[in-house]
Amino acid sequence: MTLTDRPSPPPSTELPALAVPNAPMVDPRGRDGRDGQTQTLRRTFAAGAGVTVLIMLVAILASSVSLGxxxxxxxxxLDDIGPAVRANQSLEVAxxxxxxxxxxxxxxxxxxxxTPYRDSISDEAAAMATLRGYFAGRPEEAQVDELGRAVEAWRSGYAEPVAAATDVAPAPDPxxxxxxxxxxxxxQGDLTRVLDGQRVEARDQLNDAADALRWVGIAIALVIVAFLAAAAWGLRRGVLDPLAELADQVRGVVSGDVHREVRGSGPREIVALGADIDAMRVHISNEVDLLQEVNQRLDEQAQDLERSNRDLEQFAYVASHDLQEPLRKVSSFCQLLQRRYGGQLDERADQYIGFAVDGAQRMQRLINDLLAFSRVGRSTAAFETVDMREIALAAAAQVETTRSELDGEIVVGDLPRVQGDPALLRQLLLNLFGNGLKFHRPDVAPVxxxxxHCDGEHWEFAVTDNGIGVEPEYAEKIFVIFQRLHGRDLYTGTGIGLALVKKIAEFHGGRVWLDATPRDEPGTVIRFTLPVEEVAEPAIPAIPATSVSEEKS
Incomplete structure (x- = not known):
């Protein structure tokens, strides 16, 4: 099979910039932009607070007057008539x-x-003093004076003469x-009737004041109830009902009717809120239309990528068969020329033949590495539970010839089980082990x-060597395909090894990096992560680190 058409390059995944229409500007005065069309909640609440304060002031004033x-x-x-009534009663008894x-x-x-006569005189004087003090400055004061004169007339005209009567001086006529x-x-009876009338009048005034205070309390309660009822009605009509209507419109938009206009009613703030929500609806609607257009373009690009991948697979097949066949012929005939005519031609001809052989071999290795790089990440169907210790030992066995020639050592520690592709993971470790052996220091056996170790959700692997090391400024460059830090005359290779390691690690859900932490001894530490296996398995006892050189010996 021959390659007749050059495969088309993969389409660009960059989406063209699409302008999103700006949301309409919202006028805080309302939809029609005219001020004063609706009452604001701030003014409404201020008016309600003013009415509340006025009601409280009137209630306090009325309560204070009634209580006074x-x-x-x-x-x-109690303090004026009560003592006078008691003094009048004491006077009567005396x-x-x-x-x-x-x-x-x-x-x-x-x-x-x-004896009672003498004792009652002092009680009489005290009672008269209280009555005179109560009626001082009043018209009834004359009655008290007249009563006092009558008592003195009785006492001087009859009581004292009787008390002083003897057989010689007989008592007055009874x-x-x-x-x-x-x-x-x-x-004394007239004075008692006056005090009783005043007491009844004061009691009536007390009852009237108590009734007035009671009615004031009832009136305040009725006013408060009426105000609360009016406030509740106004709150429901002016705030709750418009908010419920707005929420119903928003639910309609959320349910999928994005083209339904949202309009607020009632106070100006709710109208402005409805306008803001409608602006957001318009913006979301525009974004939905944009996303639909973007998804359509993504579908078209996905189809283009699928077609391009098929072309690339065809190219990979052609490269693995048709391109390698002429390379093998070129390499074979160049080697035949080198063996048959080596030494028969001049030195420059031998040099040209050597360049041709080396170029053909490097091209063949490059094609094989590119094919291996392109095959990574095509499918996860080959994922299974992998014992990384066995994979590491298998990878070490593949570089056994190089290790023996360098008298090196590969130490495999206690490694976990993970989910992955055994062949790809073995290729990952094979590249890292190969680099560790290849980039060794002169006259130092590579180790x-x-x-x-587990850091929670991932296993973190560390591959450490005692080689020449990598400067921290090249920490990212070494994982780029075809990037080399040394010439081909010093170290062989195509520059794809670490790029392949990175792609395999990322394909398994992990990452790879150069540990640039300063160390006491020279060398390189490459770390990569793999997800922890979700399937629960019995605990595996720790296995001591195994040195491949010891096993081989």
Whole structure:
């Protein structure tokens, strides 16, 4: 089979820049842009707060007035009229005690009857002093004075003469005493009726003040209830219902109707919020249209890539068969020329023949390496549970000839089991072991060691050698395909080894890097990671590190 057509280059994966239409500008004054069309929530809440403060001030003022009236009425009844009524009652009792005592003494002439009379005089004076203090400056003050004069008239005209009567000086006529004391009774009764009337009036005032305070409390409660009901109605009509309507429109957009316009109603803030949401809807709708267009282009590019991959596979097949056949012929005939006519031609002819043989061989190695590089990552169907220790020992066996010639050593530590392609993982370790042996220091036996540890989700492998090392500034360059740090006359190779290692590690879900941490001894440390195997397996006992050179010996 011959290659008749040159495979088309893979299409560019870079998508053309697509302009996303800007979302419409939102006027905070509303959809129509005219100020004052709707009331703002801030003004509404400010008005509600003002009405609340006014209601509270009126309620406090009315409560204070009613409570003040109640306090004054109670003070008048308890602190003013109450002591006067009690003093009037004490005066009445004191006068009755005096009259009874004098009457008993007039009948029996027993001195013991005068004791209550003498004791009640002080009670009478205290009660009269309280009554005069209460009625001072009032019209009823004359009644108190008249009562006092009547009491003095009875006492001087009858009580004292009876108390001082002897056999020589007889007592006054009881009829005179009765007439004088009846006058006292009449005046004391009038004073009692005055105080009772004032007490009833003060009690009525107290009851009226209590009723007024009660009605004020009921009125305040009714006003508060009415205000709360109005606030709840206004909140529902002005805020909750518009928000519910806006939320219903947003749910319609979320459910897939992205072309449904979202309009806010009610206060200006909700109208502006609806406008913002609608602007976001328009922006998302534009992005959805853009993404659909991008997905369509991605599908087209995927088809182009699939077609290009088929062309590349055809090219790889042609390169592995048709291109290698002429290379083998060129290499074979150049080698025949070298063997048959070596020494028969001049020195320059022998040099040209050597260049031709070397070039054909390098081209063949390069084609084989490129084919190996291109095959990585085509499918994960070959993934299986791999014992990395066995893979490492197998890779070490493949470089056994080179190790023996250099009198080197490959130390394989305790390695885990992972999921992967055994052939690719063996190729990865084969390249790392080969580099560790190839880039050795002169007159120093190469030693390559591999070990691993788990950092949680990944196994981290470290391949360490004691060779010439790599400068940190070349840490990224060494993993680029065809990049070489040394000439071909010093170290053989195509410059694909570490690039192939990187591709295999990334194909298995890991990564590879150069450990540039300063070390006490020269050499290179290449680290790579592989995911931890998810399938639970019985614990494997630790295996001591094995030196391949010891096994071979």
């Amino acid at each position: 009236r109640l306090t004054n009425a109670r003070q008048t009844l 006068l009755l005690n005096q009259e009874t005592s004098i009457r008993g003494y007039a009948l029996t002439r027993a001195p013991d009857f005068l 009829t005179t005493g009765k007439a004088l004391f009846d006058r006292v009774r009449v005046l 390559v060691r591999i070990d691993a």
